[in-house]
Amino acid sequence: MSLLEVDDVVVRFGGVTAVDHASFAAEQGRVTGLIGPNGAGKTTCFDVISGLRRPTTGRVGFDGRDVTAISVHRRARRGMGRTFQRLEAFGSLSVADNVRAAVDIHRGLTGIAVPWRRSRTAQVGALLDRVGLSAYAADRADAIPTGIARLLELARCLAADPALLLLDEPSSGLNESETEAFGRLLRDLAAEGKGILMVEHDMDLVMSVCDEIHVLDFGSVIASGTPSHIRDNPAVQRAYLGQADTGQVA
Amino acid sequence: MGSVVSFTILGLFTGAAYAIAASGLVLTYTTTRVFNIAHGALGMVMSFVFWDFSQRQGMPVWLALVLVLGVVAPATGWAIQRFVTRGLGDGPVSVALVVTVGLLVGCIGLATQVWPPATRVLPPFFNGSGFQVASTYVTAHQLITVLLAGVVALLLYLLLTKTQIGTAMRASVDNPELLRLFGGKPDRVAGMAWAIGTSLAALGGILLTPVIGLSYYDLTLLVINAYAAAMLGRLRSLPLTLAGAMGLGILQSFAVAYLPSDGLLSGIRSAMPALFLFAVIVLTPQAQLRIGQVKGVVSAPLPSRAKQLGAGAGLLTLVALLATSLPDDALLLVGTAATYAMVMLSLVLLTGYGGHVSLAQFTFAGVGALVYAKLGEPTLSGLVVAALVAAAVGAIVAVPVLRLTGLYLALSTLAFGLLMDKMIFQAEFAFGTNNSLQAERLSILGTSFSSLGGYVLIMTVFLVLMALVLLALRRGALGRLLIAMRDSPAACGTLGLDTRWFRVGLFALSAGMAGFAGGLFAGMRGTIGASDFQVLSSLPLLLLAVVFGVTSVTGAVLGGVGLTLLPVLQSSNPAFAGLIFAVVGFGAVALGRDPNGLANRLFTLGRTLRPRLPAARRTADVPEPDEVTEEVPAHVAS
Ligand SMILES: Nc1ncnc2c1ncn2[C@@H]1O[C@H](COP(=O)(O)OP(=O)(O)OP(=O)(O)O)[C@@H](O)[C@H]1O
Ligand SMILES: [Mg+2]
Numbered sequence: 098m099s100l101l102e103v104d105d106v107v108v109r110f111g112g113v114t115a116v117d118h119a120s121f122a123a124e125q126g127r128v129t130g131l132i133g134p135n136g137a138g139k140t141t142c143f144d145v146i147s148g149l150r151r152p153t154t155g156r157v158g159f160d161g162r163d164v165t166a167i168s169v170h171r172r173a174r175r176g177m178g179r180t181f182q183r184l185e186a187f188g189s190l191s192v193a194d195n196v197r198a199a200v201d202i203h204r205g206l207t208g209i210a211v212p213w214r215r216s217r218t219a220q221v222g223a224l225l226d227r228v229g230l231s232a233y234a235a236d237r238a239d240a241i242p243t244g245i246a247r248l249l250e251l252a253r254c255l256a257a258d259p260a261l262l263l264l265d266e267p268s269s270g271l272n273e274s275e276t277e278a279f280g281r282l283l284r285d286l287a288a289e290g291k292g293i294l295m296v297e298h299d300m301d302l303v304m305s306v307c308d309e310i311h312v313l314d315f316g317s318v319i320a321s322g323t324p325s326h327i328r329d330n331p332a333v334q335r336a337y338l339g340q341a342d343t344g345q346v347a
Numbered sequence: 348m349g350s351v352v353s354f355t356i357l358g359l360f361t362g363a364a365y366a367i368a369a370s371g372l373v374l375t376y377t378t379t380r381v382f383n384i385a386h387g388a389l390g391m392v393m394s395f396v397f398w399d400f401s402q403r404q405g406m407p408v409w410l411a412l413v414l415v416l417g418v419v420a421p422a423t424g425w426a427i428q429r430f431v432t433r434g435l436g437d438g439p440v441s442v443a444l445v446v447t448v449g450l451l452v453g454c455i456g457l458a459t460q461v462w463p464p465a466t467r468v469l470p471p472f473f474n475g476s477g478f479q480v481a482s483t484y485v486t487a488h489q490l491i492t493v494l495l496a497g498v499v500a501l502l503l504y505l506l507l508t509k510t511q512i513g514t515a516m517r518a519s520v521d522n523p524e525l526l527r528l529f530g531g532k533p534d535r536v537a538g539m540a541w542a543i544g545t546s547l548a549a550l551g552g553i554l555l556t557p558v559i560g561l562s563y564y565d566l567t568l569l570v571i572n573a574y575a576a577a578m579l580g581r582l583r584s585l586p587l588t589l590a591g592a593m594g595l596g597i598l599q600s601f602a603v604a605y606l607p608s609d610g611l612l613s614g615i616r617s618a619m620p621a622l623f624l625f626a627v628i629v630l631t632p633q634a635q636l637r638i639g640q641v642k643g644v645v646s647a648p649l650p651s652r653a654k655q656l657g658a659g660a661g662l663l664t665l666v667a668l669l670a671t672s673l674p675d676d677a678l679l680l681v682g683t684a685a686t687y688a689m690v691m692l693s694l695v696l697l698t699g700y701g702g703h704v705s706l707a708q709f710t711f712a713g714v715g716a717l718v719y720a721k722l723g724e725p726t727l728s729g730l731v732v733a734a735l736v737a738a739a740v741g742a743i744v745a746v747p748v749l750r751l752t753g754l755y756l757a758l759s760t761l762a763f764g765l766l767m768d769k770m771i772f773q774a775e776f777a778f779g780t781n782n783s784l785q786a787e788r789l790s791i792l793g794t795s796f797s798s799l800g801g802y803v804l805i806m807t808v809f810l811v812l813m814a815l816v817l818l819a820l821r822r823g824a825l826g827r828l829l830i831a832m833r834d835s836p837a838a839c840g841t842l843g844l845d846t847r848w849f850r851v852g853l854f855a856l857s858a859g860m861a862g863f864a865g866g867l868f869a870g871m872r873g874t875i876g877a878s879d880f881q882v883l884s885s886l887p888l889l890l891l892a893v894v895f896g897v898t899s900v901t902g903a904v905l906g907g908v909g910l911t912l913l914p915v916l917q918s919s920n921p922a923f924a925g926l927i928f929a930v931v932g933f934g935a936v937a938l939g940r941d942p943n944g945l946a947n948r949l950f951t952l953g954r955t956l957r958p959r960l961p962a963a964r965r966t967a968d969v970p971e972p973d974e975v976t977e978e979v980p981a982h983v984a985s
Contacts, residue, residue, distance in 0.1 A: 173843035
């Protein structure tokens with residue numbers, strides 16, 4: 098039984114079929130990559146998994162249960178966390194307050210109106226530290242570089258200590274050394290037992306940190322397997338060659 | 348049997364007129380994503396213009412019609428799109444709502460100024476002549492209306508499917524960027540849509556005027572009917588909108604025919620659109636959380652605690668001085684200003700912090716006042732019960748629209764306010780018909796504040812307390828979450844927040860604050876009535892709150908004073924009463940894009956005027972320990 102099971106999911110937007118009978122899984126304690134050319138339907142898959150979009154047909158299983166009909170926040174409460182490709186940081190709050198808000202949400206709303214409730218500064222500090230954002234704690238979240246804002250979204254997710262992390266292009270905007278550190282963080286999180294499903298265009302990162310990779314093209318899974326298996330797969334190479342500008346499979 | 352037929356025909360006629368107006372609303376909304384609350388108000392102004400041309404100036408009816416529908420209305424619509432609403436569709440919904448509410452109020456003010464209240468009659472086409480069909484008399488006016496609805500539907504269909512600009516209109520619904528990419532001109536498309544939309548509003552108004560009368564308010568409120576009809580198609584589908592309009596017209600006509608004309612049900616006729624709307628909303632499927640955050644939201648700085656306390660003490664001292672020196676009629680104004688300021692504080696929470704708009708905040712105040720007066724328990728606990736009931740009512744309004752987003756919530760409050768106005772407040776069991784429900788002054792712990800001066804002072808104490816509590820909430824976890832929700836509901840949802848119930852809670856809290864103010868107000872006045880809490884007075888309330896700054900307590904207090912002085916100003920300059928109203932409306936149109944309002948300009952002015960600090964202090968530039976500054980340049984979609 099996998100932590101996450103996407104089962105025969107179809108999403109249609111009017112005439113466009115963004116996800117076409119896609120099935121794949123992600124395991125606990127492992128980093129799973131979800132790759133594919135632009136417009137392959139990766140983000141749409143994430144929307145379906147996290148509950149922001151109802152699939153036209155198909156089912157999503159999480160932690161042994163069918164969550165297809167369950168609302169966004171219930172899935173989150175059951176241990177799903179996600180970041181967004183198009184940033185969704187709380188722009189008018191500081192970086193620290195972004196994380197603090199996530200901690201508040203995680204602790205439940207009873208008592209949010211109590212002004213003297215403890216603000217758990219230490220917990221917030223630890224989370225920022227973990228993703229390497231301490232230096233930005235006081236900055237407004239809409240004033241920090243994109244790459245940093247992605248890390249902020251990750252820190253926010255971690256506040257809820259989720260079992261599954263859905264990361265949508267988390268490393269875009271990071272420089273080389275930041276990306277390296279980020280890769281190590283992912284491995285650490287997986288070692289702690291978290292499942293990670295990551296959409297990523299940086300093939301070096303994908304090949305170095307993922308345990309397993311699923312390749313999506315025109316909404317369908319065209320290949321699944323270990324990094325070396327995917328690297329040598331002719332169908333994958335063809336899918337990427339059809340794309341003018343999105344990197345090459347390394 | 349004959350009566351069924353004649354009521355059906357009447358229903359078809361009103362339905363057809365609604366359909367015409369509603370399709371204009373859908374057209375403007377889908378092409379620009381700006382919901383024009385002033386749609387009915389524009390129809391109202393155009394109906395007056397038509398009356399002016401055809402009756403006062405004596406033009407032939409056809410010429411007046413051609414001039415209004417072909418020239419005045421489209422030009423107005425185009426100009427509004429060009430100079431008022433352009434770009435609003437990309438910004439926060441609350442800003443677009445405030446600006447179009449400003450337009451609505453401005454239209455009413457303009458109409459009252461140009462055509463002061465008087466009896467005006469607009470005869471139906473062909474002076475009401477018609478023909479007998481079996482046992483029913485059908486007027487030419489009715490027939491023309493139904494035919495026109497068919498013609499409008501056909502023309503719109505042809506326009507949208509067979510012409511280039513129509514295709515562009517449909518494309519801009521889905522993706523204005525895409526449209527621009529393919530060489531379309533979104534601005535021209537939007538201008539065209541607004542020109543046609545306003546013409547349709549005008550036509551709808553002109554057709555209905557012989558039936559409902561040339562009234563500033565009734566024609567303005569037609570937007571609710573149009574909205575109710577359009578909601579059947581989720582503001583997008585024209586065929587469903589037509590079906591909704593026809594259904595609404597027939598339902599309304601049957602309500603007149605078959606429901607008792609007294610008691611609770613008597614209000615149903617005028618409340619029918621609102622009821623219809625609630626039914627449609629309850630049946631509407633779940634909306635998805637919006638992804639893609641609203642950019643450029645700015646908050647006013649939070650004052651430090653010392654400043655808060657200082658300002659509170661200052662206000663209390665001022666009112667204490669006034670309480671001992673002013674005559675009673677002036678003191679009543681001070682108390683009214685305190686009430687309005689408290690109601691505006693409820694908007695600071697809901698709109699300023701939370702980003703949601705309520706168009707019926709006075710209705711909640713009315714609920715509080717009603718409960719306080721009926722309870723006959725003039726103590727703190729009576730006041731608290733009044734606030735709690737208002738909060739519960741607020742939650743009840745928000746629950747049916749749980750599944751929908753900002754715009755629908757705001758419009759539903761307007762429908763709700765109308766419903767309360769027509770069905771509850773004016774009823775015998777509530778305020779009664781002659782504005783004379785008695786309420787006693789409050790006493791706290793056995794001390795009765797029976798003198799007006801003392802009462803006004805205690806109201807101010809409550810105002811200050813409410814403001815301090817609000818600021819404490821803003822500073823704490825709740826404030827953080829409010830901002831988080833405003834910036835990204837999708838992220839809040841994926842972090843585990845039940846965004847729908849959070850919104851209901853917010854709405855209830857805000858309604859409770861307004862209800863509290865209403866209860867206090869009832870105690871001060873001694874006698875109150877339905878006219879004190881009319882739904883339409885909630886609109887200037889919102890506008891002045893935004894103009895003075897709906898993100899800060901200072902703005903609320905200034906706005907409260909402003910709203911109190913408005914009628915005073917009007918009654919001392921009766922010749923310009925309409926103009927003053929229009930200035931408020933159009934002022935909000937001009938300033939509505941910056942929710943921080945005049946209050947924030949005062950703050951920034953204060954900061955720039957502060958003596959230039961020595962360089963050492965400026966480089967350090969540490970904000971006062973608990974002074975949270977949160978300002979960045981305001982770029983609310985321009
Ligand atoms: N809301 C929507 N309405 C209509 N079509 C959409 C919508 N969202 C996505 N699509 C379409 O669905 C397809 C898949 O989009 P999606 O964003 O899931 O791709 P992706 O794999 O995440 O691409 P990228 O690598 O560029 O992020 C695309 O063709 C896109 O145009
Ligand atoms: Mg994507």
